[in-house]
Amino acid sequence: MKKILCFIMVLCLSYGFSQSDKKVLFIGNSYTGANNLPLLISELANDAGNGISTDQHIPGGSQLSQHAVNSTVLNKIASEKWDFVVLQDQSQKPSFEYDYVQNNVYPFAEILVDSIYSNDECSTPLFYGTWGRQNGDPQWDSISTFQKMNTRLFNAYSHMASEAEGMLSPVGIGFAHVYQDPSGVVSFGDLYTGDGSHPTIKGSYLAACIFNNLIFETVSTGNNYLPNGMNTAEANYLQGVADHVVYDVDSVQVDFKPNLNNNDFNFTLVEETVSLTPNVVEGTFDYWDFGDGQISTQENATHTYLDNGTYELKMFTKARCQSDSSTQQVVINTLNLLDEKIQSINVYPNPSEDGMLNIQYQGKENFKVISVLGEIVFSGNSNQIELKSGLYFIHFNEQVVKVVVK
Template sequence: MKLAQFLIVLFVFLSMGSSAQNDTLKVLFLGNSYTAYNNLPQLVSSLADADDKQLIYDSYTPGGTLLWNFANNENTAQQLDTTAMHKIKSENWDFVILQEQSQVPTIDHYRYNFMYPSVMKLKDSISHYTPCAKIMMFMTWGRQNGGQQCSPDNYCSPDFVDFSHMQDSLESAYLGAAEAINACVAPVGIAWKNIIENTNTVLHSTDQSHPNYRGSYLAACVFHAALWNSSPVGNTFTGNLNNTEANSLQTSADSTVFDAFSKWNLDAYEVTADFNFNVFHDSVAFTNLSQSRSPVNYYWDFGDGNIDTVKTPTHIYTSNGSFTVRLIADYCSSRDTTEKTINISTTKSVEHHFKENFEIFPNPATSNLVIHNNGTKKGTVKIELMNTLGQIVITRRETTAQNINISLNDLPAGFYIVSIRDEFSGSKANFKILKK
């Protein structure tokens, strides 16, 4: 593919997607009353508006609902169009946020037999219906005074001595769920813990379980930081709080998210472009070292007017010089670019004439490769096969008979470079083959 074609492909690729991370996000909230109280999604949206961003959201938050109900498409509202699975299918979400029922993570029986299997099942459904969506676990908070949590069928948690003791259990459960599916975490409960342990601010409502407005506002600040990778400190949306109170909650959310950014796995969906290469005369074997989730797209610009979109290409240059090779790795709306310089130094005019004397067939090959000599005078040639890692896997010295047979039986399938070098004149020719 030539550079002009590449630029067209690249333009289309960069134009793809319904939203840009810096401007607009589409977010689906799946949870229960902890998400619904004080209309948490709208609070997150208001913070975004004040930061010149746009949050397009939907939510499904029936009171008391478990992720198990969502994962198994149990319709608690008895309306087909409000099931969690219908919501997942309805849009190409940038994020899907999962919030478990508040007691389930603290009870081992429910954590391991209900919460974790549900998270994995929901991950499969989200990946199937909206493959570019990032999954974020909404880490909730403990009861105001701790205490023992028991289910109707008499499975119980430890008897937590206070809020912080219960919060430790919730933290462990949500981090475990995120690790199981390599998702990220919105550490709302930890922001609550930092406020409760260091100030006199009350975040619970009178039932000692649900959030009051301050608690929901703090949660919204955590989501703002986690979703946008943007500090909420100084945000002009303060709701019904005074500036001092809002700034304190904004600051707690900021430090909670960004002081332990990797702990919350908030870079789980980032992509890093990287590669190395091995130069073999005029041929270069590239090794793709990029790190990203699937589906990932690769765009190679070899610096000589040619490009490729395979993961690990091999490229033959037709002139001497220094070439800047660029690799773009793209995962959904995340992309990264890296460049490296390659120096090619060969005697092209002589080699081009030398190369015309040989044919290689079949290509693709299976078990045997034939090098057919059309005109080179008898002499000794050195034949080498190099894999895409730059490793020489076959070396032969042959008299330039009309046909030279090379067995490929011991080689794995893949692309190889065949190098033929005249040991008298130094002339050489390279060919790219595919072994099936």
């Protein structure tokens, strides 16, 4: 399960240690507007020493399908380099039958996500996983209870977060935790207003704590902010629920961004030549660093070392606004004669698919490239040359290397 990577580090720091500033845009409806959720999150952040600036577009009953074609929404997305853009659909729609959700929810989430990334690839789409109604939705048996409706909502929002390579705020799971804890300080019914749908201040406070954890990679336990309408015992209980949901429930994934730490590579060594094969699970291959000042952008690369020693082989991978490397050591001890090294020249890739050749050698001597017809097509000292398709011979001192360009 993907969790926030610096959680352990956060727990090791004293609460209230100097933190960070975030910019967050909320796109939703009355579930976000109830009890002013953005303000609740801001108050929690401020108490912990964090800073947050927010904007919002949350007309009651609004749907992702409406937001996706709304110029106000699209202009707000484009107005800032947001750290997070929170996306929330109408309270029922993501729980409807699969075909309906497939056609009337997911495509519009995708449009909004594309707009977010087009504005800033480093922004994170953060899906507001809302809760089932207190007694479910009676129009279909599949969502006729809180548990059924809550499960459908969780699955839909998880799908959207995964497709977006974003994050999920599992507030509905927080409601489910309270539902399953009849002895809790806050009862399940205390989370709902009289309509059995919208949240009371306690429901919104639980949501705010979950968002606070995700946005600032922190825990809410110990936060001293207490909104009107709640007492300290209730706040402490809901803080604990939020921390449990985000960090302790194995079935809940909150972070769907590519995890480049899962990538590694294999290599084989024959004398002084290493052959590398990437194993990229998430993201894409970027380049190799052979540890001797040479790099290569070929995924399946070979490299010949000119000196004995221990080298750090690094494979770099990348994903949206992320870069990471995997490292292994290679030991070269087969080179003994300096004179032999100076006299040798290494040409790769050979054969070449695109005409680009890397030339690796020691010394300042020039080399010549002679075509199969005997024409000298290059003479000089360079670490990279480009040739047209054909057969060539590279002459360096007394060494001749045959090169094929496809």
